[in-house]
Amino acid sequence: MSFFFVILALVLTLGLTWRYLGSYMEAVFNGRVHWLGFVERPVYRLLGTSPEQEQTWKRYAGAMVVFSLVSLIFTYVILRVQGSLPLNPQKVGAVGPALSFNTSVSFLTNTNWQNYGGETTMSYFSQIGALTVQQFVSPAVGIAVAIAMVRGFARRKSPTIGNFWVDITRCMFYILLPIAFIFGIIFVGEGAVQTLAGTATFHDVLNGVTQTMARGPIGFMESIKQLGTNGGGFLNANSATTFENPTGLTNFLSIYLLLAIPFALTYTFGKMVSSVKHGATLLAAMVLLFGIWVGFTSYGEHQNNPAVAKAGITATVGNTEGKEVRFGDTQTALFGVASTNTSTGSANASYDSFNPLGDLGLLTGMMMGEVTPGGTGSGLYTILIYAIIAVFIGGLMIGRTPEYLGKKIQAKEVKLAGLGSLVMPLIVLVITGIAVSTVEGRAGPLNRGPHGFSEILYAITSQGNNNGSAMGGLTGNTAFYNIVGAIDMLVGRFGIIIPALALGGALAQKDVVPESLGTFRTDNSMFVGLTVGVIVIIGGLTFFPAIALGPVVEQLTHLRFF
Numbered sequence: 001m002s003f004f005f006v007i008l009a010l011v012l013t014l015g016l017t018w019r020y021l022g023s024y025m026e027a028v029f030n031g032r033v034h035w036l037g038f039v040e041r042p043v044y045r046l047l048g049t050s051p052e053q054e055q056t057w058k059r060y061a062g063a064m065v066v067f068s069l070v071s072l073i074f075t076y077v078i079l080r081v082q083g084s085l086p087l088n089p090q091k092v093g094a095v096g097p098a099l100s101f102n103t104s105v106s107f108l109t110n111t112n113w114q115n116y117g118g119e120t121t122m123s124y125f126s127q128i129g130a131l132t133v134q135q136f137v138s139p140a141v142g143i144a145v146a147i148a149m150v151r152g153f154a155r156r157k158s159p160t161i162g163n164f165w166v167d168i169t170r171c172m173f174y175i176l177l178p179i180a181f182i183f184g185i186i187f188v189g190e191g192a193v194q195t196l197a198g199t200a201t202f203h204d205v206l207n208g209v210t211q212t213m214a215r216g217p218i219g220f221m222e223s224i225k226q227l228g229t230n231g232g233g234f235l236n237a238n239s240a241t242t243f244e245n246p247t248g249l250t251n252f253l254s255i256y257l258l259l260a261i262p263f264a265l266t267y268t269f270g271k272m273v274s275s276v277k278h279g280a281t282l283l284a285a286m287v288l289l290f291g292i293w294v295g296f297t298s299y300g301e302h303q304n305n306p307a308v309a310k311a312g313i314t315a316t317v318g319n320t321e322g323k324e325v326r327f328g329d330t331q332t333a334l335f336g337v338a339s340t341n342t343s344t345g346s347a348n349a350s351y352d353s354f355n356p357l358g359d360l361g362l363l364t365g366m367m368m369g370e371v372t373p374g375g376t377g378s379g380l381y382t383i384l385i386y387a388i389i390a391v392f393i394g395g396l397m398i399g400r401t402p403e404y405l406g407k408k409i410q411a412k413e414v415k416l417a418g419l420g421s422l423v424m425p426l427i428v429l430v431i432t433g434i435a436v437s438t439v440e441g442r443a444g445p446l447n448r449g450p451h452g453f454s455e456i457l458y459a460i461t462s463q464g465n466n467n468g469s470a471m472g473g474l475t476g477n478t479a480f481y482n483i484v485g486a487i488d489m490l491v492g493r494f495g496i497i498i499p500a501l502a503l504g505g506a507l508a509q510k511d512v513v514p515e516s517l518g519t520f521r522t523d524n525s526m527f528v529g530l531t532v533g534v535i536v537i538i539g540g541l542t543f544f545p546a547i548a549l550g551p552v553v554e555q556l557t558h559l560r561f562f
Helices: 002-029 037-047 057-080 097-108 124-154 164-190 219-227 248-272 276-301 306-310 328-340 356-367 378-398 411-437 449-464 479-508 525-558
Strands: 200-204 209-213
Touching (some): 002 164, 002 328, 037 164, 057 097, 057 124, 057 164, 057 479, 097 479, 124 164, 124 219, 124 378, 164 219, 219 248, 248 276, 248 328, 248 378, 276 328, 276 378, 356 525, 378 525, 411 525
Antiparallel strands (some): 200 209
C-alpha cells in the first residue's frame, strides 16, 4: 500500500512539474526571464558574447567542445594536486593519473561513474571545487544541446540555433542553482550531513572499539546529484546511507528530482515548437516504457532471492539482500529504474544483490538509450533522434517523404539520426568484447559465469550511456578499466551530441511544408506506438545476444531449466 501512495504522489507532483517547470524553462531559453539579469549580464561581458550573437551548429558544437576540454583539464589538475590544496582534513594525497583521468571524464560527461570511495579518496576541495562544479556544468551542457536541437524544429530558414554560452549560463543561473539550493536546504533539514569539520570519532563502550565516521559537505551535493541526473555521491555507499538519504521523504524527493527536468523538457519542447501535443506525444512514449520497466523490475525484486531459497529459507517480503529495510524491495526497484532510466546512476541499494530479473530491468533500461525519460537534456535529444527514425519508417509506410513538425526528413537527417542511435550500442558492445577477451578485463568481476559477465556488461553499458550506476561487483579501479571506461564515456556522450547538433542545424535551415491529407501524423497514439517500437527494437536487437549471455542465462539457471 505504501508503494501505491509513493507512485500516486510521484504522478501528481510530476504532473504539476511537467507543465509549470516545462513552461518556465521555455521562457528562460527564449529570453523572457531576467530576475538574475544583474548576474547574467557581467558573465556575458566576461565571455565577450551576448544573446544577440547567435551561432551556427558548427560554432555551437565548437564552443561546447572547447568548454568541455577546459573543464576536463580543470578537474584533472585539481585531482592530481589535491594533496597540496586546502580543505583536506583527512590529508588525502593526489589521485593517481588513470583514476584522475577516468573521474574527470566521468563528471564532465554527466556520468559520475566512481572507481573510488569518495570519503577515502577525495578531499573536500576536490568534492566541492571540482566534482560538484561539474555536477552543475555537465547537465547544463546537456540541456543546452537539447534546446539547440529543438530550435532546429522551431525555426524556419535560420542559419543559427542559439548561443552555447548564453544557454548554459541561463540554465545554471535560472534553473539548476535555484532548484538545487531549495532542495539542498530540505535535505539538510531532514538530516543529510553538511559540514567541513572532518571525520568524527566515536567509542563503542559495549564492544570496546573506536569507530571513525566520514563526514563532509554532503547535503547540498545530494540535491544537484539528483536534479542534474548526475548520480555521483560524496560517500561510497551513495544514497543507501543515512548521511546522504536520511529519511523516506528524501528518498521520495530523490526519485522526484531524477525525473523532474527530463519529463518537463517535453513540455518545453512542445511550447518552443508551438505544439504542446507533440511534446505530450514524446512524454507518453517515455511514461509508457518507464511504467513497464518499473512494473517488471519491481516484480523481479519482489521474488525470493535464489541464494536464500537454496538455503531452504522462504521469504515473504521479496529480495531484501543488499537493500535498506527503510525502503524495501519495491521502492528500491522504483529508485533503481528511475536512476538507470534517467542517466543518473545514484543507488540506494547494492545492484549486485538484485535478482537476475531485477538486474535485467536496470540493464535494459540503459540499453534503450536512456530516453524514458533519460538524463537532463540527453533524454530529449536522444528521443528526438528516435522520433526522426520513426518518422522515416512512417513515411515509408504511406509512400511519401517523411515530415516532422512540417520539416522534411531527408537523407541527411536520417543518416545523422542513424549515426546518433548506433554510436552507443557500437561502443558498448566493442568495449565489452575487449573486456571479456583480455586478462585485464576478466580480472575485474567478483563472480564468474553469467553473473560475472553481467558485471562487466553492466559497467560498460552504464559508462557508454553516461549513467554511472554499477552492480558493485566489478573492480574498476585498474589502469585497464579506468582508460577504456573513459573512452566509453567520451564516445557515448559526444558521439550523440555532435549528430544531435548537426540535426538541429540542418532542420533550422529548412522551411515548413504545409500539412496535407497525406501527411503522416506525429502527434497521436499511433506515433507513440511507433516511437516506442523503434526504441525497443533498436535496443532489443542490438543487445539481446549480450543480455542472453548474462541475466537471462542466470535467471534460467535459477529456474533449473539447465
